[in-house]
Amino acid sequence: MVGNKKNALVILSLVIVMLISACGGGEKKNEASPSASSGSSASSSPSESASEAPKEVVELTLLVNHPWWPFKEWKGKIPEEITKRTGVKLNIQLAVDDKQLPLLIASNELPDLVYTASDLTRMANPDISYAWNELIPQYAPDFKIDQSRIGVNTMPDGNYYTIKNGYSTEQEWKDNPKALPGGSGLAIRQDILDELGNPKLDTLEDLYQILMSVKQKYPKMMPIIFDKDQIGQFFRINFGLKRNTGFIDLNGNAVHYLKDPNYLDYYLYMNRLYRDKLLTAENFTFKDAQQDDQLSLNGQVFVHGGAMADTLNAQLLTLKKDFSFMSLPKVLSDKAGTPMGGSGWSGMYITKNNKNVEASIKFMQFMMSEEGQRLGVWGIEGEDWTWNEEGQFPVMNYDMNNAEVQKEFGYVYWGLLGSSGVTEALQRYDEKALQTPWGLALRDTLKFNPALGLVATNPDTDEQVIESQIKNMVATEELKIYMAKSEEEAKKAYEKMIAQMESMGLSKLEAWATAQYKEYQKNF
Numbered sequence: 001m002v003g004n005k006k007n008a009l010v011i012l013s014l015v016i017v018m019l020i021s022a023c024g025g026g027e028k029k030n031e032a033s034p035s036a037s038s039g040s041s042a043s044s045s046p047s048e049s050a051s052e053a054p055k056e057v058v059e060l061t062l063l064v065n066h067p068w069w070p071f072k073e074w075k076g077k078i079p080e081e082i083t084k085r086t087g088v089k090l091n092i093q094l095a096v097d098d099k100q101l102p103l104l105i106a107s108n109e110l111p112d113l114v115y116t117a118s119d120l121t122r123m124a125n126p127d128i129s130y131a132w133n134e135l136i137p138q139y140a141p142d143f144k145i146d147q148s149r150i151g152v153n154t155m156p157d158g159n160y161y162t163i164k165n166g167y168s169t170e171q172e173w174k175d176n177p178k179a180l181p182g183g184s185g186l187a188i189r190q191d192i193l194d195e196l197g198n199p200k201l202d203t204l205e206d207l208y209q210i211l212m213s214v215k216q217k218y219p220k221m222m223p224i225i226f227d228k229d230q231i232g233q234f235f236r237i238n239f240g241l242k243r244n245t246g247f248i249d250l251n252g253n254a255v256h257y258l259k260d261p262n263y264l265d266y267y268l269y270m271n272r273l274y275r276d277k278l279l280t281a282e283n284f285t286f287k288d289a290q291q292d293d294q295l296s297l298n299g300q301v302f303v304h305g306g307a308m309a310d311t312l313n314a315q316l317l318t319l320k321k322d323f324s325f326m327s328l329p330k331v332l333s334d335k336a337g338t339p340m341g342g343s344g345w346s347g348m349y350i351t352k353n354n355k356n357v358e359a360s361i362k363f364m365q366f367m368m369s370e371e372g373q374r375l376g377v378w379g380i381e382g383e384d385w386t387w388n389e390e391g392q393f394p395v396m397n398y399d400m401n402n403a404e405v406q407k408e409f410g411y412v413y414w415g416l417l418g419s420s421g422v423t424e425a426l427q428r429y430d431e432k433a434l435q436t437p438w439g440l441a442l443r444d445t446l447k448f449n450p451a452l453g454l455v456a457t458n459p460d461t462d463e464q465v466i467e468s469q470i471k472n473m474v475a476t477e478e479l480k481i482y483m484a485k486s487e488e489e490a491k492k493a494y495e496k497m498i499a500q501m502e503s504m505g506l507s508k509l510e511a512w513a514t515a516q517y518k519e520y521q522k523n524f
Helices: 005-011 019-032 046-051 077-086 100-107 132-139 147-153 170-175 190-195 204-217 233-238 263-275 281-285 291-297 309-318 357-368 370-377 403-409 413-417 421-426 436-443 462-482 487-503 506-521
Strands: 058-064 088-094 113-116 186-189 222-226 247-250 253-256 301-305 325-327 347-350 385-387 394-396
Touching (some): 088 357, 170 421, 190 204, 190 325, 253 506, 347 357, 370 421
Parallel strands (some): 058 113
Antiparallel strands (some): 186 301, 186 325
């Protein structure tokens, strides 16, 4: 969910209200649109758990194993409201790097709680963490988790040690037509597009021709740049490709994502942009996540990949610039697809060092309830948001693009501790936002395959070693494809990369992945 940090930072924004009014509002929404559940995994009444106001606040220490996490304290009106409703206050430890959690596990110095998207198999160990399926009957028998979430989080020992956030079933997405998936779009200079006569922009070839026109008419301008963490992602979406990790289904087998037949077409398109000087080598060297923004705000960029036009325009207004960006409202290929295979993103683990397991599992019951999800991700109902008339999406009463407001009040991120994918996606819907049409176009490209998403290598295994070695190699070899001097050279570089993957044990990895895939398919 938070693969796109920039979008996630933009997403940061929401708040809270009084317990009674919040519960009442939730019921009203359901009356208006009974099927529009946000995909809560906890079916027990949140008001019941919240109404049992704890007499004393329980303080627990939480390690957030995401060094980039923007909030370093349990501070602001959202976390304070969560504490009011749950009786739990979190003391936050932010991981300094990806080595800290393994070291804490090895030294048995884990805090009460760990929130992580990595080292999941290490954490899902009865010597390290409590199994939720054992805690719930004892301490929170009314904490009901739907079977699909149990299924995608159950480990080989039959236990589930967490329920990861960011997961929603295909049906939940269908039930919430205003839920917008996060995905990298294009922000385009409107004034220059107007000067060009608003040429047809329906295909990737149309875009290429427009970029060429910009290059010829505005030689000092960069035709297209990408956020350093989103390079090429818009085009991957248009070619229906996975990114960075995982497997695809090819003839019923789980094969490495780079063996998708469309991947070579994607690489050749990117290489063509590079060879025709529409995409510069400098873009591949950006170290600062703000570098692409600054170039765009300074008027040096025509198309900004991975940026949100609304965010850029808000900054341009402050800077009193005389131009603005539009958001491309559609995909440009009939191959477009957004793979949604997976079981969620990051999960909360209750460690064996936890000093109050009852408070911990009840805290997660609240965070995963609809009340808890909406409070954490959207804010206080009635104060920060209200339902639209049809009860389909929250209408925010604050500027979701203002990072300072988000940090001050604690919007969104603490909600990620227990939120569903649909809850996170509904807060992206804004009738006035330029990027909303893009989000609607993107949701039409969603492709679900949760069984495939469950196939992930485990730490300290031969499969993980192979996968890691391949990943490191690809980081270098991919650049050679992008920057090849000819299409033929780009093809050879791609073929060489695949051959190197094979020499590193790809067949063994894929045989293991296919066996896992076929086992997981039985659950769906």
